[in-house]
Amino acid sequence: MxxxxxxxxxxxxxxxxxxxxxxxxxxxxxxxxxxxxxxxxxxxxxxxxxxxxxxxxxxxxxxxxxxxxxxxxxxxxxxxxxxxxxxxxxxxxxPDDWKIQLEHEFNNRVQSSPSYIQQKKLMEIMGHTAYEHQSVKD
The missing domain is CATH 1.20.58 (Methane Monooxygenase Hydroxylase; Chain G, domain 1)
Incomplete structure (x- = not known):
């Protein structure tokens, strides 16, 4: 047991x-x-x-x-x-260095994902050229 x-x-x-x-x-x-x-x-x-x-x-x-x-x-x-x-x-x-590394990995994965690329294109079509995804913390 x-x-x-x-x-x-x-x-x-x-x-x-x-x-x-x-x-x-x-x-x-x-x-x-x-x-x-x-x-x-x-x-x-x-x-x-x-x-x-x-x-x-x-x-x-x-x-x-x-x-x-x-x-x-x-x-x-x-x-x-x-x-x-x-x-x-x-x-x-x-620790700050871990948060920086997590944010870096998160950004790389999100920005290379097909859904993010599609979302960004849609937002640009709608006139939102400064569209960025949220951070890990957000």
């Missing part, structure tokens, strides 16, 4: 493992459940996109917590934040 770990015994590997599993579930929601034909759904117009965004956000929260634990923070610090999940507050706790 597995013993339940105390919060003080939780490692960055434990948190990352949970993030990975939740992200895999998120991908399954996005690509599997949304691809079901309407006749196979309980409700024909049911869309699982909001569930994809919620699970992806939670995986991102766990990844930030993983980085914070790697930086020396205790997992106890993240138990029951004062308001909501505190993603921005936790992100602000990351």
């Amino acid at each position: 597995k013993m339940k770990k105390k919060k003080s015994e939780i490692t960055a590997d434990d948190i990352f493992s949970h993030a990975e599993k939740i992200y895999q579930a998120s991908i399954a929601i996005k690509y599997t459940v949304n691809s079901w034909p309407p006749e196979n759904r309980l409700e024909p117009t049911l869309n699982f996109t909001p569930a994809y965004y919620v699970t992806t956000s939670f995986a991102f929260e766990l990844l930030i917590k993983t980085l914070l634990v790697l930086d020396g923070h205790s997992p106890k610090e993240f138990h029951k934040p004062k308001y909501g999940h505190g993603l921005v507050s936790m992100y602000e706790l990351l």
Whole structure:
């Protein structure tokens, strides 16, 4: 029988493992459940996109917590934040060089994605030539 770990015994590997599993579930929601034909759904117009965004956000929260634990923070610090999940507050706790690296990776991936390129072209057609995507923090 597995013993339940105390919060003080939780490692960055434990948190990352949970993030990975939740992200895999998120991908399954996005690509599997949304691809079901309407006749196979309980409700024909049911869309699982909001569930994809919620699970992806939670995986991102766990990844930030993983980085914070790697930086020396205790997992106890993240138990029951004062308001909501505190993603921005936790992100602000990351070392500046890590935030710069995360922003750089995020920008590279977003700017090379077909959906961003299409969105940018559409915004330019509408006269918004200074359109830029949001930052990781935003």
